[in-house]
Amino acid sequence: MANAIAPQPGIMDIALYQGGAAKIAGRTDAIKLSSNENPFGPSEKARDAVIRAAHSLHRYPNTDHASLRQAIGEVHGLDPDRIICGVGSDEIIHFLCQAYAGPETEVLFTEHGFLMYRISALAAGATPVSVREHERVTDIDALIAGATERTRLIFVANPNNPTGTMIGLADLERLARAVPQAILVIDSAYADYVDDYDGGAELAGRLPNVVMTRTFSKIYGLGGLRVGWGYAPREIIDVLNRIRGPFNLSNVALEGAEAAVRDQDYITRCRSENARMRAWLAEALAEKGVPSDTSCGNFILARFADTATAEACDAYLQTEGLLVRRVAGYGLPHCLRITVGDEASCRRVAHVIGMFMTERAAAAGAGA
Numbered sequence: 001m002a003n004a005i006a007p008q009p010g011i012m013d014i015a016l017y018q019g020g021a022a023k024i025a026g027r028t029d030a031i032k033l034s035s036n037e038n039p040f041g042p043s044e045k046a047r048d049a050v051i052r053a054a055h056s057l058h059r060y061p062n063t064d065h066a067s068l069r070q071a072i073g074e075v076h077g078l079d080p081d082r083i084i085c086g087v088g089s090d091e092i093i094h095f096l097c098q099a100y101a102g103p104e105t106e107v108l109f110t111e112h113g114f115l116m117y118r119i120s121a122l123a124a125g126a127t128p129v130s131v132r133e134h135e136r137v138t139d140i141d142a143l144i145a146g147a148t149e150r151t152r153l154i155f156v157a158n159p160n161n162p163t164g165t166m167i168g169l170a171d172l173e174r175l176a177r178a179v180p181q182a183i184l185v186i187d188s189a190y191a192d193y194v195d196d197y198d199g200g201a202e203l204a205g206r207l208p209n210v211v212m213t214r215t216f217s218k219i220y221g222l223g224g225l226r227v228g229w230g231y232a233p234r235e236i237i238d239v240l241n242r243i244r245g246p247f248n249l250s251n252v253a254l255e256g257a258e259a260a261v262r263d264q265d266y267i268t269r270c271r272s273e274n275a276r277m278r279a280w281l282a283e284a285l286a287e288k289g290v291p292s293d294t295s296c297g298n299f300i301l302a303r304f305a306d307t308a309t310a311e312a313c314d315a316y317l318q319t320e321g322l323l324v325r326r327v328a329g330y331g332l333p334h335c336l337r338i339t340v341g342d343e344a345s346c347r348r349v350a351h352v353i354g355m356f357m358t359e360r361a362a363a364a365g366a367g368a
């Protein structure tokens with residue numbers, strides 16, 4: 001009778017999500033470049049709105065998120081009735097799996113895809129299925145080939161995390177049309193970092209089986225507030241709203257996110273500063289013998305000769321007070337993901353990696 005009280009199948013297969021490291025033991029001055037956070041934080045207008053919202057903490061929040069959806073709709077040119085807001089885009093991913101996947105169904109994504117896809121698929125009792133990427137780029141043909149009649153959801157982050165690469169909307173449309181029995185979820189957590197790109201909004205507005213997810217956690221600098229949203233055909237929004245907790249977003253979250261999305265001048269500044277420092281960092285690392293793919297996000301996937309070198313570099317960075325992200329869990333043990341920080345942080349991380357590479361080369365020379 002030991003197993004009389006057991007969770008649903010699949011639950012115990014979930015490995016606990018490991019966030020980016022936030023602390024180095026014995027240091028208070030660590031520079032955190034491990035979670036793709038905006039180094040400048042949120043817009044001041046968002047911060048002010050959060051503080052104002054503290055005066056209504058005794059009130060329940062509204063349940064329809066009408067004001068936030070209206071603001072998002074105005075800013076992005078979208079129909080507010082086709083928007084759903086969640087506790088981070090993680091919650092939208094979760095709703096999708098809960099509503100559309102389950103036992104005997106499959107959830108498809110790529111080998112270096114975001115870890116939450118697997119977690120949410122298993123939580124729903126579905127079978128997670130991953131397909132190869134091509135040189136760290138999403139391979140549409142591999143996804144089409146990997147789809148079966150049991151596939152209910154296909155998740156593609158574009159730009160992808162942790163690779164930073166992205167594919168074109170025409171390819172995503174081809175995938176959605178080739179697999180009409182499934183919903184294609186375009187995870188656009190990093191779309192705000194791409195110039196002149198709608199994140200798949202137009203596609204989600206036009207095709208019956210495309211959903212776009214967005215977040216306030218990255219360029220908006222509000223990871224701690226926990227707000228994300230999805231844009232989808234009305235029928236899908238209606239389904240997701242049935243399983244959404246009525247009070248899933250607090251007053252504070254709703255007010256903060258609305259002020260944030262209305263301050264697009266701030267977002268434009270963050271986008272251009274990120275692009276400037278991302279180019280600088282990629283080139284600085286390449287000069288020190290650490291290549292990376294062209295990144296479209298707010299991070300760089302630095303590639304090393306092998307796993308041992310990547311791990312040694314990570315340890316070296318930590319002794320210098322720098323936290324980056326190991327990505328072995330994403331099938332990239334020879335890489336480190338480095339968030340594009342402010343200019344001082346970028347210069348520091350490039351300098352320390354340069355010292356590491358020099359010392360490593362000297363040690364190898366001495367040993368030879």
Ligand SMILES: *Cc1c(COP(=O)(O)O)cnc(C)c1O
Nearest residue numbers: 088089090114161189215217228
């Ligand atoms: C950070 C990230 C998200 C956003 O998660 P939130 O729950 O909105 O904080 C979603 N997808 C990917 C690929 C991410 O990297």
